[in-house]
Amino acid sequence: xxxxxxxxxxxxxxxxxxxxxxxxxxxxxxxxxxxxxxxxxxxxxxxxxxxxxxxxxxxxxxxxxxxxxxxxxxxxxxxxxxxxxxxxxxxxxxxxxxxxxxxxxxxxxxxxxxxxxxxxxxxxxxxxxxxxxxxxxxxxxxxxxxxxxxxxxxxxxxxxxxxxxxxxxxxxxxxxxxxxxxxxxxxxxxxxxxxxxxxxxxxxxxxxxxxxxxxxxxxxxxxxxxxxxxxxxxxxxxxxxxxxxxxxxxxxxxxxxxxxxxxxxxxxxxxxxxxxxxxxxxxxxxxxxxxxxxxxxxxxxxxxxxxxxxxxxxxxxxxxxxxxxxxxxxxxxxxxxxxxxxxxxxxxxxxxxxxxxxxxxxxxxxxxxxxxxxxxxxxxxxxxxxxxxxxxxxxxxxxxxxxxxxxxxxxxxxxxxxxxxxxxxxxxxxxxxxxxxxxxxxxxxxxxxxxxxxxxxxxxxxxxxxxxxxxxxxxxxxxxxxxxxxxxxxxxxxxxxxxxxxxxxxxxxxxxxxxxxxxxxxxxxxxxxxxxxxxxxxxxxxxxxxxxxxxxxxxxxxxxxxxxxxxxxxxxxxxxxxxxxxxxxxxxxxxxxxxxxxxxxxxxxxxxxxxxxxxxxxxx
Amino acid sequence: xxxxxxxxxxxxxxxxxxxxxxxxxxxxxxxxxxxxxxxxxxxxxxxxxxxxxxxxxxxxxxxxxxxxxxxxxxxxxxxxxxxxxxxxxxxxxxxxxxxxxxxxxxxxxxxxxxxxxxxxxxxxxxxxxxxxxxxxxxxxxxxxxxxxxxxxxxxxxxxxxxxxxxxxxxxxxxxxxxxxxxxxxxxxxxxxxxxxxxxxxxxxxxxxxxxxxxxxxxxxxxxxxxxxxxxxxxxxxxxxxxxxxxxxxxxxxxxxxxxxxxxxxxxxxxxxxxxxxxxxxxxxxxxxxxxxxxxxxxxxxxxxxxxxxxxxxxxxxxxxxxxxxxxxxxxxxxxxxxxxxxxxxxxxxxxxxxxx
Numbered sequence: 001x002x003x004x005x006x007x008x009x010x011x012x013x014x015x016x017x018x019x020x021x022x023x024x025x026x027x028x029x030x031x032x033x034x035x036x037x038x039x040x041x042x043x044x045x046x047x048x049x050x051x052x053x054x055x056x057x058x059x060x061x062x063x064x065x066x067x068x069x070x071x072x073x074x075x076x077x078x079x080x081x082x083x084x085x086x087x088x089x090x091x092x093x094x095x096x097x098x099x100x101x102x103x104x105x106x107x108x109x110x111x112x113x114x115x116x117x118x119x120x121x122x123x124x125x126x127x128x129x130x131x132x133x134x135x136x137x138x139x140x141x142x143x144x145x146x147x148x149x150x151x152x153x154x155x156x157x158x159x160x161x162x163x164x165x166x167x168x169x170x171x172x173x174x175x176x177x178x179x180x181x182x183x184x185x186x187x188x189x190x191x192x193x194x195x196x197x198x199x200x201x202x203x204x205x206x207x208x209x210x211x212x213x214x215x216x217x218x219x220x221x222x223x224x225x226x227x228x229x230x231x232x233x234x235x236x237x238x239x240x241x242x243x244x245x246x247x248x249x250x251x252x253x254x255x256x257x258x259x260x261x262x263x264x265x266x267x268x269x270x271x272x273x274x275x276x277x278x279x280x281x282x283x284x285x286x287x288x289x290x291x292x293x294x295x296x297x298x299x300x301x302x303x304x305x306x307x308x309x310x311x312x313x314x315x316x317x318x319x320x321x322x323x324x325x326x327x328x329x330x331x332x333x334x335x336x337x338x339x340x341x342x343x344x345x346x347x348x349x350x351x352x353x354x355x356x357x358x359x360x361x362x363x364x365x366x367x368x369x370x371x372x373x374x375x376x377x378x379x380x381x382x383x384x385x386x387x388x389x390x391x392x393x394x395x396x397x398x399x400x401x402x403x404x405x406x407x408x409x410x411x412x413x414x415x416x417x418x419x420x421x422x423x424x425x426x427x428x429x430x431x432x433x434x435x436x437x438x439x440x441x442x443x444x445x446x447x448x449x450x451x452x453x454x455x456x457x458x459x460x461x462x463x464x465x466x467x468x469x470x471x472x473x474x475x476x477x478x479x480x481x482x483x484x485x486x487x488x489x490x491x492x493x494x495x496x497x498x499x500x501x502x503x504x505x506x507x508x509x510x511x512x513x514x515x516x517x518x519x520x521x522x523x524x525x526x527x528x529x530x531x532x533x534x535x536x537x538x539x540x541x542x543x544x545x546x547x548x549x550x551x552x553x554x555x556x557x558x559x560x561x562x563x564x565x566x567x568x569x570x571x572x573x574x575x576x577x578x579x580x581x582x583x584x585x586x587x588x589x590x591x592x593x594x595x596x597x598x599x600x601x602x603x604x605x606x607x608x609x610x611x612x613x614x615x616x617x618x619x620x
Numbered sequence: 621x622x623x624x625x626x627x628x629x630x631x632x633x634x635x636x637x638x639x640x641x642x643x644x645x646x647x648x649x650x651x652x653x654x655x656x657x658x659x660x661x662x663x664x665x666x667x668x669x670x671x672x673x674x675x676x677x678x679x680x681x682x683x684x685x686x687x688x689x690x691x692x693x694x695x696x697x698x699x700x701x702x703x704x705x706x707x708x709x710x711x712x713x714x715x716x717x718x719x720x721x722x723x724x725x726x727x728x729x730x731x732x733x734x735x736x737x738x739x740x741x742x743x744x745x746x747x748x749x750x751x752x753x754x755x756x757x758x759x760x761x762x763x764x765x766x767x768x769x770x771x772x773x774x775x776x777x778x779x780x781x782x783x784x785x786x787x788x789x790x791x792x793x794x795x796x797x798x799x800x801x802x803x804x805x806x807x808x809x810x811x812x813x814x815x816x817x818x819x820x821x822x823x824x825x826x827x828x829x830x831x832x833x834x835x836x837x838x839x840x841x842x843x844x845x846x847x848x849x850x851x852x853x854x855x856x857x858x859x860x861x862x863x864x865x866x867x868x869x870x871x872x873x874x875x876x877x878x879x880x881x882x883x884x885x886x887x888x889x890x891x892x893x894x895x896x897x898x899x900x901x902x903x904x905x906x907x908x909x910x911x912x913x914x915x916x917x918x919x920x921x922x923x924x925x926x927x928x929x930x931x932x933x934x935x936x937x938x939x940x941x942x943x944x945x946x947x948x949x950x951x952x953x954x955x956x957x958x959x960x961x962x963x964x965x966x967x968x969x970x971x972x973x974x975x976x
Contacts, residue, residue, distance in 0.1 A: 250671045250700045250719040252737045254760070294760045301762065416853020460925060460944075467851045511943075512924075523945070558946040563672075604670045 044385025087142030089507025166613030202609030216242030303337030654728030706746035846887035918957025
């Protein structure tokens with residue numbers, strides 16, 4: 001009886017989504033995706049793909065793109081400043097960022113600063129909700145973000161130029177050229193973003209954003225060469241250079257700045273023989289930062305880590321329906337810096353993955369992974385998932401997985417404070433997804449439960465002194481529901497697209513308050529987040545409206561109501577006109593924060609009021 | 621300005637006359653000089669890099685009021701990490717570390733008089749001598765050689781000169797026209813004491829007292845310095861010590877060493893007794909003790925993280941930083957360890973400043 005009622009409840013209220021955009025990847029046979037396993041082994045989970053038309057409509061930071069289009073909440077410390085995600089109620093280091101299949105979360109912090117990733121360098125960005133450590137390793141607990149460069153093998157030559165100028169001397173430029181044949185494919189892109197970022201605070205005040213200026217420059221190269229029908233060489237490369245001044249919260253505070261320099265290189269040899277596909281990947285990831293505690297001084301503190309990865313992925317198609325992958329991976333990095341004294345870390349992993357299409361309506365996948373390292377134990381991970389299509393408009397998905405996050409360089413090796421005896425954070429989670437779909441409509445409702453233990457936190461040492469060091473501390477239980485919606489319709493030559501996301505999130509840990517242990521919501525996790533967008537296209541005119549609602553968040557572990565960060569509603573609009581005939585030459589404008597909402601996503605971190613951008617977008 | 625000064629001077633003269641000649645009971649008849657006459661202020665640091673520091677006030681009749689600076693001075697915020705308060709005459713000087721400023725207020729009304737920002741960089745503590753204020757400054761925390769003591773003209777509220785000192789000047793105390801500066805070390809670990817002659821604003825001497833001198837208190841010609849010892853993250857780790865310095869000869873007269881790698885945190889003096897803390901334990905001994913007590917006097921029960929400490933008139937004041945993010949509490953104990961009172965204050969309470 002109880003089970004039945006539970007099932008009915010799940011069926012009615014809690015479903016999950018599939019994104020219609022998911023299928024666009026495979027439409028063109030000649031397009032080779034950088035990370036084939038993402039699609040192959042994520043059928044039982046929710047994957048939302050943001051293609052380049054969505055990327056182009058949004059501002060260039062990964063924070064902005066995901067904030068307005070996904071369920072992920074961002075703790076952004078002021079416009080363009082450091083920014084960390086909370087995906088399904090997890091911490092910022094429990095979301096993995098995957099660049100062409102390679103995990104690029106910082107070795108120092110275990111997380112990615114989402115304002116140091118420019119979106120226009122990528123052909124598509126996919127958002128996978130839920131655990132993914134078997135495929136993507138550390139941090140894929142709340143979910144993972146996939147930055148993908150695709151290669152196309154057909155005769156083509158194209159250029160893309162984007163330039164925008166906006167309020168506060170904000171400029172964004174992106175140039176991309178692609179040249180390809182059926183033998184080779186080359187794509188090169190440059191991006192540059194900069195801003196004085198000196199906006200006046202909205203409301204009745206003379207205060208301005210002081211010391212908020214930033215710039216970043218990046219270069220991306222993607223190259224593929226088909227040696228013969230069985231052998232392909234691929235090369236992916238990215239260089240990213242940025243400087244950000246950190247905006248002040250009081251006008252007389254000391255002015256500081258922060259430089260990032262990141263390099264990513266990946267060489268891949270794909271070889272097909274019979275029913276086997278082997279991929280040998282060599283990667284080198286470099287990350288470095290410099291922090292200047294005084295912008296006028298040449299003195300800085302710094303850190304640098306270089307990671308080398310060798311990965312071998314052998315896929316074996318037993319038949320059309322049963323597919324296997326075995327992956328071995330060896331990862332070695334070394335780091336040094338002002339507070340890290342020449343340390344090394346070596347990690348080996350082995351994974352086995354199975355996907356089985358039992359019938360047209362039913363498939364499942366099962367995968368395991370073993371980590372081997374001397375730094376933090378040897379976690380064993382798994383993922384099990386299945387989906388079943390009941391009718392031609394309804395499908396259910398189930399997934400359960402064990403995931404982890406390894407201690408960071410800072411946690412382990414920070415001089416004097418690092419703790420070599422840390423365990424990884426471990427998460428067990430399960431989810432149920434329901435998908436409803438018709439030709440022009442998809443709705444997914446997913447509910448999940450995630451239990452995370454051994455959370456790594458820096459706490460004051462016992463016994464006096466001012467030493468803080470990391471420890472495996474509390475447990476977190478996170479559960480909630482996500483709704484994704486897409487609807488497209490066409491009336492004569494009027495095209496409408498509606499997208500929406502909603503997340504209800506409870507993420508709690510026990511706090512000792514006046515001698516009593518009580519569950520409290522994690523800081524900077526909203527119970528409610530809602531996004532929506534409406535696009536309207538008519539002949540050569542296209543326009544859109546974007547909406548974001550972030551509910552109240554607590555800023556203290558005991559959930560002090562007096563220091564709650566107030567909810568906020570942001571609306572953006574944009575429109576452009578295509579002057580081109582054969583090619584596309586678009587001229588457009590955008591108005592951000594149309595209601596001049598006066599808001600601070602983090603206490604004392606002010607965001608701008610209404611602001612404007614003009615842009616051109618040329619494809620030739 | 622002059623008129624107000626005269627009036628204030630008169631008030632002080634009259635009130636001190638009262639204190640001298642009258643019993644406590646007669647205090648009621650005295651006109652209070654403002655809403656904050658008597659009692660004590662508590663400095664709440666707030667979160668670093670966030671302007672949510674604040675000042676709380678506990679009156680003599682034990683009424684707590686939080687965020688007094690912003691309440692009395694609408695539109696003004698205390699700022700990013702207020703660290704300490706110094707009193708001189710009718711003025712209170714709030715040293716706001718992260719915001720690089722000093723808020724000057726009337727100590728009885730808390731009305732803002734001036735905000736000093738010029739030549740203030742990473743300010744820590746203030747003391748007064750020879751009609752001037754002396755403020756310790758770290759400068760850029762990453763630079764070991766730019767630390768200084770700023771000299772504040774108390775009539776114009778401007779910094780008139782700076783005195784260069786070795787890295788990490790922290791607590792500062794005045795005695796007979798001289799200033800004693802403990803070099804806790806800033807971002808590093810210091811071990812010395814600087815003596816400044818207020819008559820010519822020059823450094824008289826600097827000498828080693830012990831690793832990481834964190835607290836200063838004086839009594840009867842002796843300066844008591846509590847050294848925290850080098851922490852575990854700054855090898856070689858060393859235990860703390862209490863060092864006594866003769867204020868007339870500027871020499872170390874005796875040292876009380878802690879055992880093992882014990883790190884005492886705070887020290888205060890009251891009624892010829894030394895009080896100090898190790899973790900949440902409170903210890904006490906007569907000022908002339910030659911050995912450290914082996915057992916604690918009492919444990920500060922209920923306190924999650926002891927972050928501020930003072931002893932006055934046989935009452936022990938403890939600030940609890942809680943989890944460093946939620947509002948903290950202050951506890952008042954008897955010297956036997958009985959909790960007499962507990963009050964909720966703001967984020968990261970770090971010290972007590974008695975307004976009399």
